[in-house]
Structures are given as C-alpha cells and as structure tokens.
Amino acid sequence: MPLFLAQFAYSPAAWSTFIKAPQDRAAASEALLRHFGGRLIGLYYTPGAEYDGFALFEAPDETTAAAIEIADVATGHLSRNRLTRVFSADETSAMLLQAATAPSITPKSAA
Secondary structure (H helix, E strand, C coil): CEEEEEEEEEHHHHHHHHCCCCCCCHHHHHHHHCCCCEEEEEEECCCCCCEEEEEEEEECHHHHHHHHHHHCCCCCCCCEEEEEEECCCHHHHHHHHHHCCCCCCCCCCCC
C-alpha cells in the first residue's frame, strides 16, 4: 500500500482539551485509518516545530488518503495540516529507471 506523511498542528482549543483530559490520539488515528482500509505506522510529536506532529500511515490509494485527511480535519481539532505521499527506496529506484527512458531533456546553455 502507498505510504503517506500527514503533518498536523492542533488548535489552541484542542491543546486545552488534551491538557485537561489526556487522550491516546494514536488509538483514534488507528481507528480512523482502519475504517478506510489503512494502517497507522506511527504517530509522532514535534513540539515547537512548524507542525505539532506527524503520522506515517498506509492507505489503499491517494484518494483514500485524502479522504482520511478530510475526515480528520472535519473534527475541528486541527489548525493546519499537510499530506505528502512518501516513496520507498525501491519505488524511487523504479522512478529513476523509468525517467532514464525519457528522450534527452538536456537544457540549452544560457548565453
């Protein structure tokens, strides 16, 4: 299954709720992903960074990954998010081999 990186930032209200009643966010994320046929690989936090954390997960395809992200954002606890497709080393090797079959794309030198 394709791999995705979902970066997220919680809203101030969400942080306030978590402080008052800490929750296992990994369990909630895993349940959402399972509903869509995905799998959580890991949920990580990065306090003080541009995003508060990120999740690595598998989803059947890009459309499903986007649906998962939309469903999560709709809950209202995120202030911003970013979804990125992640490619394995094997997938990247396949990309490079395929790109090598393209006609010459050498740029013309600037004069």
